[in-house]
Amino acid sequence: MKKVLKLITSLILATLITACACSSCAPAQDIEDYIGPQQAAFFNNLKSLCGKTFVGETVYPEDPDHDFAGKKLVATVENCGARNIAIPFSVGEDTSRTWVITATYDGLLFKHFHQNPDGSHHDVSFYGGFASDYKGQKGTAYKQYFPADEQTAEMIPAAKTNAWMMEFNPETKELTYYLERHQKPRYKAVLTLQE
Template sequence: MRNIPHLMLALLLTFSGANVLADGAAPLTAQQQFFQRLTTLCGASFSGQTAFPMDKTDPFAGKELRATLKHCTPEEIRIPFSVGEDRSRTWLLRWQQGRLELKHDHRHEDGTPDDVTMYGGLASDSGSALQQSFPADAYTASLIPAAATNVWTLSLNEQGTELTYYLERDGKPRFKATLIRQ
């Protein structure tokens, strides 16, 4: 009978969505929860089109956008992102300095790195299990000075059926793609 309060607490935490490790360790951080959610979707493909800007001259306008969660390990998730037939981009989500990091890996057709590659940043502390934002890091600011104020946001809906990639620059919307799980 003395264990009933502990059992009730365990059930409450389970059904409230709290993430407590089995050994009683501290709850997972929002960054860990987000990474874990993406890992459970490993192998899933999402496709859609540009939601913003609506400018028909934008290089992504009218092209199918596809992101596939591939190569998932406890340290890294690789997400190839294609724009029509252009498969030169991969989003990398990985752990750096105990924080989640987003990098954009751009490659030429022969696999060699583009001159503008590996830009991104570490997740801010304001994220959740469904959304993380990544302000530009110092490397990005030196590589692409205009992108020094960039903030990339990745989000999932609760069901894991919609993935959104959103970019702000200078606090204003610059790009948004909403992709639906296939």
């Protein structure tokens, strides 16, 4: 059953990425030519981790009733293509989430793909945004900010002020996933590279 679900997930992701390729993210010779040097460096640094797994936990909020509280978090960098990377993100036994990062002509795009336990497409899925400056901070080769895009605001009105941040620290080997809403902390997870 797990193999079937993984195959279905792969097919859905391939369909979403192909659909994107047919619109604004057709391939170019060098992604730096259309997403800029910092975003390209971030993408390539993540891509260099392909096949690697990170394990960690929620560090904020410290609410024992939070859905992710006390659960093991696992993110594996996989399905690394010329302009897209898929990172399945599991929370305890829940393997319904995948982060998708795509180099498009409009910039680096970060989306959250969700599926139901049976492998079918979840009603609230593929939300996120394009990399850009956030609160005066610019993205770097190891850290990028992704404010919510219009599609996300329409899909989840409460999330229209969301801004996600993803960072890989090459010294500590930690991957940080961070979310703000209304410019205030909402969620943070820190995962460590498993050597």
